Amino acid sequence: MTTAGPGRPRLTTRRRPGATAQAEILDAAAELFTTKGFSSTSTRQIAEMVGMRQASLYHHFATKDDILAALLDKTVSAPMDLATRLLERGEPAAVRLYALILFDAGQLMSGRWNLGALYLLPELRTDRFTQFRGERQLLRERYATLAAAVLRQLDADGTERAGLPFRIVETVISVRSDVEGGEAPCPGLGSPTLLADAGLRVLGWTDVESLRAAAGAVLAECADGD
Amino acid sequence: MTTAGPGRPRLTTRRRPGATAQAEILDAAAELFTTKGFSSTSTRQIAEMVGMRQASLYHHFATKDDILAALLDKTVSAPMDLATRLLERGEPAAVRLYALILFDAGQLMSGRWNLGALYLLPELRTDRFTQFRGERQLLRERYATLAAAVLRQLDADGTERAGLPFRIVETVISVRSDVEGGEAPCPGLGSPTLLADAGLRVLGWTDVESLRAAAGAVLAECADGD
CATH class of the missing domain: 1.10.10.60 (Homeodomain-like)
Structure with missing residues (x-):
């Protein structure tokens, strides 16, 4: 018991x-x-x-809202901690962004229930969820900071593109929702690597394979620091 | 009246x-x-x-379900008609996929209400919506057919990637949902071109600018045929 x-x-x-x-x-x-x-x-x-x-x-x-808030916080707090650490590190921005996507897509894929589907609830626009919306926006901004650094390194214009990697990670949610029930593990969900590749490719980074080993090493170091 | x-x-x-x-x-x-x-x-x-x-x-x-079904059908029927026509045309697959994304992202962005947010409703998993789910899956498959042709032309492996352009178009839904209320026109929504570029870049197509004029011409021709 x-x-x-x-x-x-x-x-x-x-x-x-x-x-x-x-x-x-x-x-x-x-x-x-x-x-x-x-x-x-x-x-x-x-x-x-x-x-x-x-x-x-x-x-x-x-209240029921408190339960929802606790569930939503769980989906954002771990990637947020990682993003904060990554912003302080010295590796190339492409490696750090790749690592963040790997981790965040992994947790959205492997959680037992498809909690990201709750992001679209109209109830989340109420004052009760102001704090959660703020946290998620901060996470979005950290993604955009890393993505903008990648774009600068590539000498690419189009700051609009810096918002895309965060959105690509969230595609996990609609893929899971389309699988009957959406309970993990989901068949046909793809892999975190697929989405990390995609998140870098939309910025114009073509040699995504070169980032994988370094991103994996960064993730291992960040986990050791816990 | x-x-x-x-x-x-x-x-x-x-x-x-x-x-x-x-x-x-x-x-x-x-x-x-x-x-x-x-x-x-x-x-x-x-x-x-x-x-x-x-x-x-x-x-x-x-019934209320019938109203929901009519709303959902509206979001899929026009891109479906276009995808069917595009599959029969002779332009390079990259041009046709670019055109499909431009059109579909445009309609998801400009509809007065963010109807795509309803795709995640648990109610959609019931038998009442079998037909809608089938239509949306067919649209997804047409995207994947065009994307697979682009990958073949680039001699790229990774058929998993063929599912990404459809998902990138649907990121419009979460972006709109994050804007207060989500009623069109939404500030900060990006543009259909941004998403069409992204949809081709994730497949490994780097020279996206070269597709724009041709894709615009294809769309104009398809509209004339109505």
């Missing part, structure tokens, strides 16, 4: 993946939000799916 | 853009579905927004 976190003892044994009751709630909510829809899901249904009283769920999350 | 189509006379004068009552219903539904959400919208709300009795709305569309 999961004992972490506040609240009463659980009604039953563990039903969902996750080391804590909170993680189980998030997994159940992610399934319901991505397969039934956010507004069609109630906190009662989430609690039932975990095998928990609704009152116990409220010890962990006060 | 709009008089086209069946049903009783309208309660009021025209409130929404559209030449027919049906077009007004679709415009109102598109606004509500993209700004409030599909499952949070009722047919009563749509009828009210048009200034029509709910019973009159049912003369045009029997």
Whole structure:
């Protein structure tokens, strides 16, 4: 039985993946939000799916919006940490951008539920999600900073293009959505390498193969620093 | 007063853009579905927004799903017609793919509401939308056919890459969604040319400028044939 976190003892044994009751709630909510829809899901249904009283769920999350915010934050916080580190490093911008795409596409592909599909919810335009929208915009800007440095190195004009690599990473979301259900692992999803190649090619970088080993090494070093 | 189509006379004068009552219903539904959400919208709300009795709305569309299906079909039918014509033409595949992206990105950018955001609705996985999903998959395959021909011409391996141009066009949807409200015209949306360049560059085609004039000419000819 999961004992972490506040609240009463659980009604039953563990039903969902996750080391804590909170993680189980998030997994159940992610399934319901991505397969039934956010507004069609109630906190009662989430609690039932975990095998928990609704009152116990409220010890962990006060509202359904809070659950959504926690799920969304998870999709942005890890690539954001990596992007912050990468901006401080000395490798060529193309290598660092390649590494960021590899990592971010990888996490969007491998998460059990297609959480990125929730980015398009009209509910995200409300004040409750101002902070999340700000975080995601900051991540977008870090992608654009690296992409602009690549364009400068190539002596290419067209700063508009600097926005493309971030969008190419997010194509994972529509590909997953088109696969029945979208639960990972998805067949035909492509690979992070495919998208990293594409993210550099749209900037005009043709020799993408030359970046792979260096980008892999940078990722390994950043992971060691954790 | 709009008089086209069946049903009783309208309660009021025209409130929404559209030449027919049906077009007004679709415009109102598109606004509500993209700004409030599909499952949070009722047919009563749509009828009210048009200034029509709910019973009159049912003369045009029997269910809310039928309204959604009509909206979705609109986003796929025109690029599908064009893709079918392009596959029969003799220009180089790169020119034809460039033309298809220009057109399709243009219509996704200029439609008043960001209808592509509805592609990610969980409701679309139900049997009701089998036909729409099939149409969209066929469009995806036509993109891939043209892209594969470009890759062959470049002697490039990696058939996986053939799926990328379709996905790059659909990035319009997340860009619009990130702009407050997403109602066209959107600032910072980029241009169809930016995406057509990107769609060819990911395949390894570097001299994208050389395709623009020829692609424009092909589009003009296809439009003349209407």
